[in-house]
Amino acid sequence: MAQTDMAGASDDETRNRMAHAADPQIADPHDTDPHGADPHGALRRRLPHVVTLPEAVGCGIIVNLSQAPVAGLRSNLADLVHDFEQAFSRFRPDSTLSQAARPFSPGEGPRRLHFPFHADAMFSICDALAARTHGAFDPCVGESLVRLGYGYAFETSGAKDAAASPRWGMDVIHEGDELVIRRPAKLDFGAVGKGFLVDLLAERIRSLIPACEMTINAGGDLFTTVALTIALEDPDDPTRAVGVARIEGGAFCASSPSRRRWTAADGLTPVHHLLDAITGRPVRDVVASWTYVAPGQTMYPTAWADAQSTAAFTGLDNGFPFARLRADHRMEATPTFPARFFTS
Numbered sequence: 001m002a003q004t005d006m007a008g009a010s011d012d013e014t015r016n017r018m019a020h021a022a023d024p025q026i027a028d029p030h031d032t033d034p035h036g037a038d039p040h041g042a043l044r045r046r047l048p049h050v051v052t053l054p055e056a057v058g059c060g061i062i063v064n065l066s067q068a069p070v071a072g073l074r075s076n077l078a079d080l081v082h083d084f085e086q087a088f089s090r091f092r093p094d095s096t097l098s099q100a101a102r103p104f105s106p107g108e109g110p111r112r113l114h115f116p117f118h119a120d121a122m123f124s125i126c127d128a129l130a131a132r133t134h135g136a137f138d139p140c141v142g143e144s145l146v147r148l149g150y151g152y153a154f155e156t157s158g159a160k161d162a163a164a165s166p167r168w169g170m171d172v173i174h175e176g177d178e179l180v181i182r183r184p185a186k187l188d189f190g191a192v193g194k195g196f197l198v199d200l201l202a203e204r205i206r207s208l209i210p211a212c213e214m215t216i217n218a219g220g221d222l223f224t225t226v227a228l229t230i231a232l233e234d235p236d237d238p239t240r241a242v243g244v245a246r247i248e249g250g251a252f253c254a255s256s257p258s259r260r261r262w263t264a265a266d267g268l269t270p271v272h273h274l275l276d277a278i279t280g281r282p283v284r285d286v287v288a289s290w291t292y293v294a295p296g297q298t299m300y301p302t303a304w305a306d307a308q309s310t311a312a313f314t315g316l317d318n319g320f321p322f323a324r325l326r327a328d329h330r331m332e333a334t335p336t337f338p339a340r341f342f343t344s
Contacts, residue, residue: 001317001332046226047215056081057194058091059219063201066213073208080204084197087115090142090188100172100179101142101186111181121300122189122196123174129311130168136314137307138168138277142186147280148264148271165280190273195221195253195306199299216302220254223302225295228252232339235288235325242325243341247292251301255309256288274313283313289324292338 047064051074054060063077087096096113104111129137143165166172166185173180179187189196198216202223205214215224222230227248231241235256245252257274264271271282289312293301297320304320312324323333323341331341 001334043215043226043228047213051077053078053081057085057197057218059194061198061201061216061218063205064215064217065205065209067209067211070208073205076208077201077204080200081197084117084193084200087117087119088189088193090186090190097187097189100181101184103184113179113181115177115179117196117200119177120174122192122303123177123179125192125196125300125303125307126168126189127174129307129316132318133311133314133316134278135167136276136278137191137311137316139187139189139191140166140168140172140185141275141277141280142188144275144277144280145188145273146186148275148282150271150273165277191310192303192307194218195251195302195304196300198223198251198302198306202302220256221302221306222252223250224252225249232290232323232341233288241342242288242331243323243339245290245292245337245339247294247338249295250297251293251305252290253302253305253309254288254290255313257282274310276314285327286313286324287327289313289322290337290339291320291322293320 043064047066049065049068051063051065051069052060053063053074056078061081085092085095089095090097092098096115099111099113102111126137126139166183171181171183172185172187173182195218198218198221201216202214205212205216213225215222215226215228222228224247227246230245230247230252232243232245233254233256234240234242255274263269274283274286275281276283289309291305291308291312293305295301298304308316308319308322311319312322316322321334321337323331323337323339325331333339333341
């Protein structure tokens with residue numbers, strides 16, 4: 001994996017023009033002046049119709065379309081989001097996923113939970129990345145997140161440390177669209193679920209508006225059928241960029257702890273949500289990552305890009321094209337990652 005020293009980046013003008021908002025900035029690369037006063041102008045003209053889901057998955061989702069929405073499209077997509085959260089949200093005490101953490105009754109055997117939306121595909125991504133990271137990527141990390149304070153009032157932590165926490169593939173396995181809970185576990189599919197939802201939304205839009213071009217942006221998880229230029233946000237300064245990626249459709253996802261930080265229960269230790277599931281502690285030596293999945297590589301490109309961006313924090317060294325920024329400003333990137341980095 002190639003490395004670039006990011007310290008002392010010199011492309012300040014481009015950095016500041018390209019990244020001027022929280023989420024990845026996108027522009028049509030065919031615009032005559034993509035870095036100028038209105039880098040989004042050509043994209044707006046190409047995809048002029050907008051559908052917003054402001055409350056979805058805690059960050060909101062913006063959909064840009066080339067064709068006018070059919071009647072009822074927004075409510076259709078909102079219903080899909082609602083059903084998805086009802087199944088997979090650990091922040092809802094009535095969700096299907098929350099039942100995985102319910103204590104077993106005396107004599108109760110393994111609990112089976114059925115999930116909708118061809119969930120086997122999402123669970124299989126977790127299988128693959130758990131194996132590639134030797135267990136550092138693990139949906140059972142929910143136990144450690146709650147212990148660090150990232151949860152709701154109804155959640156309490158059972159295990160006292162990560163070593164005692166349940167493990168994916170051992171205490172929780174999947175058989176098709178069902179999870180088999182051998183031991184109560186606080187599951188968190190935040191590393192893959194948002195991207196999986198984006199893929200489901202794209203599939204729903206295609207079924208209702210055939211041949212419609214689109215972008216779907218869910219707080220840094222991006223699916224697109226058109227070519228885009230994307231600024232890679234500096235995790236230390238959201239008004240600046242550390243590079244620019246150019247993609248010809250597909251999925252592009254980013255991970256960074258910069259927006260989910262809090263103080264642990266001791267009132268002193270700063271923590272964030274990107275954990276090594278083996279230690280149960282936040283990863284400190286990586287500060288940002290990005291993954292690109294080109295069109296035609298998989299049926300669920302955004303789910304893969306989302307999950308792999310998280311796995312890049314926990315030791316992943318192969319997969320779809322990706323890059324990660326180390327805490328010491330070294331940029332590591334696979335040879336085919338489609339970006340130019342601002343270097344000294």
